Amino acid sequence: MNDWEELYQEGDVGWEKGEPSPGLVDWLAEHGSKESGRVLVPGCGFGHDVRAWAQAGYDVMGYDLAPSAVAGSRERTPEDLDRATFRLGDFLEDEPFDTFDFIFEHTFFCAIEPIRRADYVAAVRRWLKPGGQLLAVHYFLPENEDGPPFGVDREEILSRFSPNFELLTDWTPRSYPNRTGLERMFHWRKKAD
Secondary structure, three states, rough: OOOHHHHHHHHHOOOOOOOOOHHHHHHEEEEHOOOEEEEEEOOOOHHHOOOOOOHOEEEEEEEEEOOHHHHHHHHHHHOOOOOOOEEOOOOOOOOOOOEEEEEEEEEHHHOOOOOHEEEEEEEEHHEEEEEEEEEEEEEEOOOOOOOOOOOOOOOHHHHHHOOOOEEEEEEEOOOOHHHHHOOOEEEEEEEOO
């Protein structure tokens, strides 16, 4: 298991790209004004995706278990962007303090130990309102037991989420240059309990 706080303290943040997910930017440009609601971004890192949602008009909370990530997010967020907030916590373990219309994640699923993936699906169900939506960017890699990132493919995503979520669409998004063609974006709606 990784000590994410230790990685932040050491500056070993190879996942940090300095900008929001290109796929999210494009989705918000196309769909953002048609949707509304509150958004949770688990594993928010330095909060680039959180700020993108907030700039599109959503009330959004970044959630991370590394204190340095939460502190770094707050430092990077302008005071007048008050729709963006950040909170320290463990998305997989915590009981929700609220439920959300959207959960957005960018490569969070592939960063957790594969043994915790069922916990991830259960957490998404807990944190989403009835009919809430999951928008996720998955980083597809071959089997990799030495992650993170850990290997995952489309078939695993479908098998894990389909029992509890309706797939609205999935596509290959615009990505960071070193991930072109390796990411896939999924848009799900939570099924009734």
